[in-house]
Amino acid sequence: MSSQRLFAAVLPPEPAADELAGAVAPLHELPGAVNLRWTARAGWHYTLAFLGNVDEELLPGLYTRLERAAHRTEPFPLRIHGSGRFDGRAFWAGAEGGTDTLRLLARRAHAAARKAGVPMEEHRHYTPHLTLARSRDQADLTPYTAALEGFEGMRWEAGELGLVRSNLPVGGVPGEQPRYEVVQAWPLGR
Structure with a gap:
């Protein structure tokens, strides 16, 4: 039985990613930047729920439940805003705007996966x-x-829930990154 490594996400539109790319580029020149693994722009997204390896047989039910979660959630304003870190392991850009709705969508995506039979860790x-x-x-x-804390990206409307496949590197090439592919997307709202 084959499986796919999947996660649910909201992806920023190209103009918002362009702005962020412009703000992040100078950070590559900071001392120590060469020791970090920088996420390729194609990998920029707000993960809502990490599903891990999902058996193919669960996909139809997962699609139905994620579609329902998307339709129950109205589109909401969002922008890339500020920055933060998880200990000394991950550096990230934050979000501002409809973050309560983004959190609600994350809970709904997590519940949809669990109800579709995907083994999920407890929602944190x-x-x-x-x-x-x-x-x-x-x-x-x-x-x-510190360099990115004042970043205020353009406002945009989050209007879709995406199910993304993560294709992990297999070539053993240093610096090779996962490739992300949206396998399904559902518009928010009715």
Whole structure:
């Protein structure tokens, strides 16, 4: 039985990603930046629920339940805003706007996966974040968060829930990143 590595997400539109790319580019010149694994722009997204490896037989039910979760959630305003970190391991850009609705959508996506039979860890408090870089060890990410803390991206309307497949690197090439592919997307609202 085959499976796919999946997660539910909200993806920023191209103009919002363009703005962020412009703000992040100078950070690559900061001391220690070469030791971080920077997320490729194609990997920028707000993960709502990480599903892990999902058996193919569960996909029809998962699609139905995620579609229902999307339709029950109205579109909401969002923008990439500020920055933060998870210890010394991950540096990220935050979100501002309809973050309560984003959190609600995360809970609904998590519940949809669980009800479709996907083994899910307990749903934890959701921190909206778009991962920009990771560290293999405890890096001092303070210069990066400080440089991006005032970032105020353009406002946009989050209007769809995406189910994304993560294709992990298999070539063993240093620096190779996962490839992300939206396999299904559902408009928010009715």
